[in-house]
Amino acid sequence: MRAASTGALLAGALVLSGSALTATAPAAYAAEARVEIKKVSVNGGKAIVFGTSRTESFTISVTASDDSGINPNGHRFFGIDREVGDDYWTYHGTPTCTASSATTSTCKLTVRLESDIDLPRNTLAGPWNVDVQLTAKDGDYYGETYGTHPVQRRSTLSVNASPEPVTKGKTITVTGKLARANWDRYIYAxxxxxxxxxxxxxxxxxxxxxxxxxxxxxxxxxxTTVTAASDGYWRWNFAGTSTTPAVVAAGDYVDVR
Known part of the structure; x- marks a missing residue:
């Protein structure tokens, strides 16, 4: 089954800087077309992380230039997408472009998931293609998969250390649970x-x-169990994976007497 979803669009007001995006190498094409991509920022440089709600949002911001200037009303398209086997998903739309000079503009697209916009399949967590298409006032054009950007399943981590208080030298049992968003079922598993x-x-x-x-x-x-030696806080710390972000549990205090 191939499934696709398009995000609702709102003009972003926040100027984003930095990017976790990995560029492919569209420089030769861009030079030939004379539309130059100066900068691409996806979600402010952070991975896009979806939980189980349809209230997530992210912004794609692109700064581009051409000797004639970028056409704010010409063909404009930003999107991210990924295909794994039979599963395919995309979020895309038309950005709003604002000129900073006669030759350079910054174009932004904010995608907001709403009640009728689904999450992708679990299999699609990982690097997504970032697609950029812009037209200059003289007709020059840029249309490429600029690079990739990580899309991850939100993680949670709990901790409980007991008993509290505990006698010095006795055993403390520390438990917890690592879970992450299951996009197929809209639960944390x-x-x-x-x-x-x-x-x-x-x-x-x-x-x-x-x-x-x-x-x-x-x-x-x-x-697991540990020996009580002194007062303090116990926590679990997960470093994350390519599909799931790092998460740290809040420390659980144990009084040792």
Missing amino acids: GYTNQSVRLQFRPAGSNTYTTVKTLKSDSTGNLK
């Missing part, structure tokens, strides 16, 4: 077989130290 660090911060300190590393089980659960 356990992220299995992932390395997660157990960390400790003594009371009065600002620094966490890794005590041990575990792998989440078949349901995303984490469980």
Whole structure:
């Protein structure tokens, strides 16, 4: 099954800088067409991360120039898309262009998911193509897949350290769960077989130290024991993967007596 979705469009007011986008190498084409892409920023340089709600949004911002200037009413198209096997998804639309000089404009497209705009399939998490098409006032044209940008499934991580309080030298049991958004079912489900660090911060300190590393089980659960030595905070720390962002649980304080 091939599925596609188009985001609703609103003009973005925020100027974005930086980008996690990986450029392919459209320079030769751009030079021949005389429309030059100066800068591309997707989601302010951060990965696009979708949870399970249809209230997400992101912005694509492109600065381009031509000796005749960019046509604010000409053919304009920005989009991101990915295809894996039979699964395909795209978010795209027409950007709004604002000139900063006679030759240079910044064009922006803000995509907002709404109640009738679905999330992609789980299989599509990863690098998405970033497509840019712009026309100059004299008819020069740029139309390329400029590069790729990461789209990830939002992650959650919980922690509980007990008993509280605990006698010094006794055992503390630390549990938790690593989960991530399941776009196929609109729920959060356990992220299995992932390395997660157990960390400790003594009371009065600002620094966490890794005590041990575990792998989440078949349901995303984490469980281990440590010896109570001093007051402090216990937390789980997940470094993330190409399809799932890093996440850190809030520290759980244990009083050692």
